Amino acid sequence: MLNRPVGSLCGMTTTDHELAIAATGLRKSYGDKTVLDGIDIQVPAGTIFSLLGPNGAGKTTAVGILSTLIRADAGQARIAGHDVIAGAQAVRAAIGVTGQFSAVDGLITGEENMLLMADLQHLSRQEGRRVTAELLERFDLVEAAKKPASTYSGGMKRRLDIAMTLVGDPRIIFLDEPTTGLDPRSRHTMWQIIRELVSAGTTVFLTTQYLDEADQLADRIAVLNGGKLVAQGSAAELKRLVPGGHVRLRFAEPVAYERAATALRETVRDDEALTLQIPSDGSQRELRAILDWLDAAGIEADELSVHTPDLDDVFFALTGSSVPAQTTDKETVR
Numbered sequence: 001m002l003n004r005p006v007g008s009l010c011g012m013t014t015t016d017h018e019l020a021i022a023a024t025g026l027r028k029s030y031g032d033k034t035v036l037d038g039i040d041i042q043v044p045a046g047t048i049f050s051l052l053g054p055n056g057a058g059k060t061t062a063v064g065i066l067s068t069l070i071r072a073d074a075g076q077a078r079i080a081g082h083d084v085i086a087g088a089q090a091v092r093a094a095i096g097v098t099g100q101f102s103a104v105d106g107l108i109t110g111e112e113n114m115l116l117m118a119d120l121q122h123l124s125r126q127e128g129r130r131v132t133a134e135l136l137e138r139f140d141l142v143e144a145a146k147k148p149a150s151t152y153s154g155g156m157k158r159r160l161d162i163a164m165t166l167v168g169d170p171r172i173i174f175l176d177e178p179t180t181g182l183d184p185r186s187r188h189t190m191w192q193i194i195r196e197l198v199s200a201g202t203t204v205f206l207t208t209q210y211l212d213e214a215d216q217l218a219d220r221i222a223v224l225n226g227g228k229l230v231a232q233g234s235a236a237e238l239k240r241l242v243p244g245g246h247v248r249l250r251f252a253e254p255v256a257y258e259r260a261a262t263a264l265r266e267t268v269r270d271d272e273a274l275t276l277q278i279p280s281d282g283s284q285r286e287l288r289a290i291l292d293w294l295d296a297a298g299i300e301a302d303e304l305s306v307h308t309p310d311l312d313d314v315f316f317a318l319t320g321s322s323v324p325a326q327t328t329d330k331e332t333v334r
């Protein structure tokens with residue numbers, strides 16, 4: 001899914017008409033707090049764009065502006081070719097929005113929530129029933145359909161939320177943290193649904209706190225920090241921005257740790273955790289050299305793990321937060 005060519009249907013490069021979302025110079029302040037300080041976003045039709053950023057970075061604000069709910073102080077945005085201010089009605093007809101917080105009415109059943117949405121979308125009664133039945137089935141909510149939504153679990157509510165967004169068959173959908181609070185299985189189901197939507201031609205604008213989610217799904221990722229987009233690109237391009245590949249050796253014995261630390265130069269020590277980090281590209285050749293060296297020196301590490309940079313590293317590097325104590329190791333050799 002990454003690096004999928006855009007505008008490939010006719011072998012053309014992307015032009016302005018093929019952009020589902022095109023925003024330039026978006027600015028928004030609340031009082032003296034500048035939330036968006038001139039951001040540009042371009043999302044080709046039929047692709048997934050993911051906006052990442054720490055809490056309070058302005059992701060929901062950006063979704064609000066692009067979906068006509070919030071007015072920007074400056075800048076322009078066109079969605080499906082329509083201006084978000086002059087053509088707000090046309091924009092609303094083309095999009096679906098699943099907000100960060102649930103829009104589900106708990107007092108009525110899941111099915112009634114869906115039918116209400118169908119009414120708001122001006123679908124005929126018959127069409128509304130057909131679409132509702134189809135979506136309840138697709139989101140695995142048939143059994144719960146006749147129960148009040150207040151009795152649903154968080155994951156079921158989230159699924160209902162997204163099903164409601166799809167009632168009008170929007171070409172462009174905005175999902176503001178669609179999988180926050182979902183268990184791993186429900187997250188994977190949601191990812192599958194998002195992939196299916198995109199393969200059917202829908203454009204998805206997704207915000208997320210989960211970097212692996214952006215890594216899994218997004219064609220392009222942008223990182224928002226301090227009001228600016230501090231980096232944009234495919235997951236692979238962003239990962240190339242940060243160094244951070246290393247091999248980590250963990251020791252149970254302080255004596256072995258000290259010997260290795262003294263003998264090995266260019267390592268980063270963690271005296272508390274008894275671990276050493278050796279900068280490395282993680283290649284077989286480098287790993288063999290490290291293992292050979294350990295054998296030759298008669299040092300046995302209790303654990304050796306290979307760490308390649310991932311989106312977490314990119315995120316921490318770009319948003320200025322310090323790297324958390326626990327690292328994400330891809331492969332552990334014991």
Ligand SMILES: Nc1ncnc2c1ncn2[C@@H]1O[C@H](COP(=O)(O)OP(=O)(O)OP(=O)(O)O)[C@@H](O)[C@H]1O
Pocket residue numbers: 030035053054055056057058059060061062100
């Ligand atoms: N209506 C408002 N009035 C005043 N300040 C606001 C308003 N809406 C948002 N803000 C402020 O704007 C900033 C960005 O908020 P926003 O909700 O867009 O962030 P976010 O990236 O979606 O965060 P999160 O990851 O926590 O959802 C925050 O500092 C927030 O307090």
Ligand SMILES: [Mg+2]
Pocket residue numbers: 059060061100176
């Ligand atoms: Mg938000």
